[in-house]
Structures are given as structure tokens and as C-alpha cells.
Amino acid sequence: MKHGFLDKYSERDSLIHRLDPRTKFVAVFFFILAVTLTAPAAWPVFAVYFILIATQVFLSRVPILYIFKRSLVIIPFVVLVAVFVPFFTQGQVAVGFRIGPWDVSVTYHGLQVLGTILAKSWLSILALILLTSTTRMTDLLRGLERLRLPRVMVIILSFMYRYIFVMVDEVLRMKRARDSRNFGSGRRLWQIKTIGRMAGTLFIRSYERGERVYAAMLSRGYDGQSRTLNELSFARSDVLFCLVFGVAIISTGILTFLF
Structure with missing residues (x-):
């Protein structure tokens, strides 16, 4: 079964790929922190942050369309959470209407807050996608450790x-077996019971698989220490990247006080 791995383009060679995973993780952490602390509706500042991310995407040689598509997958969930903000934020009314006995209004300030939430979320998502796309998952976990x-x-x-x-493949196999037994023609209650049994079966299989894997790991001397083929080490490029990126973040943060 084909899956969309997070580190799909991590084997490519570029300036961003060659950076130490710790350098990239710390840079992304402070980037997200700076974006989060940016004042609402500071659109020029958000534009600078976007240019900063776009520059790194260009240097990483990861397909721009891939990054863009990945980022859009998360946006609907952000919209689902933030879509009600304009209705509950006080300020000058932009649009007002009535639903039954309730007066509903959308404020300009609420729309600004909604736009700010979407901008901050999207920039943060872009940074995380760039991190996982340019770093092997094993190296990233080793760096976190x-x-x-x-x-x-x-x-x-x-x-x-x-x-x-592995669990996704298990679910797909169970779904294929269920559909081959004419699942769609049954009554609704029977379908619900079948889905419940599938969930229980998946839980039991996952537990049993976990026990087998753990026993196999112990028999091979697993001691809880993660090991990778690539040794992590800081280079001059990491120091230079930290300096340039840090200056860019601080300079952009200063713009927050101007808007």
C-alpha cells in the first residue's frame, strides 16, 4: 500500500537538508513562537514571514506544489475551529442579520482576528512541513533526544x-473484507454493530502486535536508546544559518511594533 510519508523528500541534497536536525528544529520553534506573538492584523509582518519561509523552500528544492498541498490539508480544521470568532468578537458591526429570535452580527475586528488566526496557522504549518520534508524522521527524533x-x-x-x-493497512484490509460481504445493503443498526466490531478487532490486533514487537525487541537487546547511522554534529553552516535566521526573525519582530 502506498503511503504519503512525512519525510518524502528528505533524501534530497540541499543547503537546508544538510543542516543539523537540531538546528532546523530550534529554528522552526522560534519561527512559530515569533509568528504566534505577532500582533493581530499585522499583514506586512506576515508577508515578511511568508517570504522567509518561501526562501527556505526554494533553497531546499522541495516541490512548492507539494508544500502547498500539504498545508491546505490542515487549513479546513483551523477554519472549523475559528469560523465562529467573528460572531463573538465585539467591535463595529460589518454584517448583521436575524436567525429566528436571535440577532447575529459579524464585526470587522472579528474578521481581522479570523484572518490573523488563519495566517498564523498557515505559516506555522508551512514551517513544520518544511522541517519534516527536509529531515529524515530517524534523524529528527535523534535530534529531539x-x-x-x-x-x-x-x-x-x-x-x-x-x-x-501498518495500522492503516490493517484498516484497509478489514474494510475490503467488509465490503466484499455486501456491507452496504444491510440495515443501519447492523452496519453500526459491524463498525463497532471492527474497531474492537483493530484494537485487539494492535495490542497483540505491540506485544509481539516488544518481545522481539527485547530478545534483540533493546535498551530504549535510539540509534541512527548518521551521527549528528554541528557545522559552520549551522552556525551561519542560526545567525542569519536569528537576525531575520528579530528584524521582522521589530516590525510588529511598527504596525
């Missing part, structure tokens, strides 16, 4: 990424 992230959390992330695709 070297940054003193709790080892248990790193192990959980590692297993989750490795076996989520």
Missing part, C-alpha cells in the same frame, strides 16, 4: 510514526 526531550516521548513518537502505516 539530543535536545533533552524526554526519552519516553521520543520513543512514543518513533513507534507511532513507524506503525501508523
Whole structure:
């Protein structure tokens, strides 16, 4: 079964790919922090942040269309959460209408807040997609461990990424078997019961698979330490990138006080 791995383009060679995973993770962390702290409706500042991300995408040689499509997958969930903000934010009314006994109004300030949420979310998503697209997942997890992230959390992330695709294949096989038994022609209650049984079966199979994998790992001397073929080390390019990126973030942050 074909899956869309997060680190699909991590094997390419570029300036961004060659950076240490810790450098990229810290840069993305402070970028998202700076974006989050940006004042509402500071559109010129958001534009500068976008140019900064676009420049890194260009340097990474990752297809722009791939980054764009990936980012749009998350946006509907952000819209679903933030779409009601204009209705509950006080300010000058932009549009007002009546639904039954309720007076509903949309304010200009609420629309600005909604646009700000969407802009911040999209920029943050772009940064995360760029990080995962230019870094092998094993190297990224190793970098997180070297940054003193709790080892248990790193192990959980590692297993989750490795076996989520196995679980997806399991679900697809169960769905194919269900459909081959004329599932769509049954009554609604019977369909609900069938889906419930499938969920229970998937849980049991996942648990049993986890026990087998854990037993196999212990028999091979697993001690909880993650190991990779690539040794992590800082280079001059990492220092230079941190300096340039840090100056860019600080300079852009200063613009926040001007708008």
C-alpha cells in the first residue's frame, strides 16, 4: 500500500537538508513562537514571514506544489475551529442579520482576528512541513533526544510514526473484507454493530502486535536508546544559518511594533 510519508523528500541534497536536525528544529520553534506573538492584523509582518519561509523552500528544492498541498490539508480544521470568532468578537458591526429570535452580527475586528488566526496557522504549518520534508524522521527524533526531550516521548513518537502505516493497512484490509460481504445493503443498526466490531478487532490486533514487537525487541537487546547511522554534529553552516535566521526573525519582530 502506498503511503504519503512525512519525510518524502528528505533524501534530497540541499543547503537546508544538510543542516543539523537540531538546528532546523530550534529554528522552526522560534519561527512559530515569533509568528504566534505577532500582533493581530499585522499583514506586512506576515508577508515578511511568508517570504522567509518561501526562501527556505526554494533553497531546499522541495516541490512548492507539494508544500502547498500539504498545508491546505490542515487549513479546513483551523477554519472549523475559528469560523465562529467573528460572531463573538465585539467591535463595529460589518454584517448583521436575524436567525429566528436571535440577532447575529459579524464585526470587522472579528474578521481581522479570523484572518490573523488563519495566517498564523498557515505559516506555522508551512514551517513544520518544511522541517519534516527536509529531515529524515530517524534523524529528527535523534535530534529531539539530543535536545533533552524526554526519552519516553521520543520513543512514543518513533513507534507511532513507524506503525501508523501498518495500522492503516490493517484498516484497509478489514474494510475490503467488509465490503466484499455486501456491507452496504444491510440495515443501519447492523452496519453500526459491524463498525463497532471492527474497531474492537483493530484494537485487539494492535495490542497483540505491540506485544509481539516488544518481545522481539527485547530478545534483540533493546535498551530504549535510539540509534541512527548518521551521527549528528554541528557545522559552520549551522552556525551561519542560526545567525542569519536569528537576525531575520528579530528584524521582522521589530516590525510588529511598527504596525
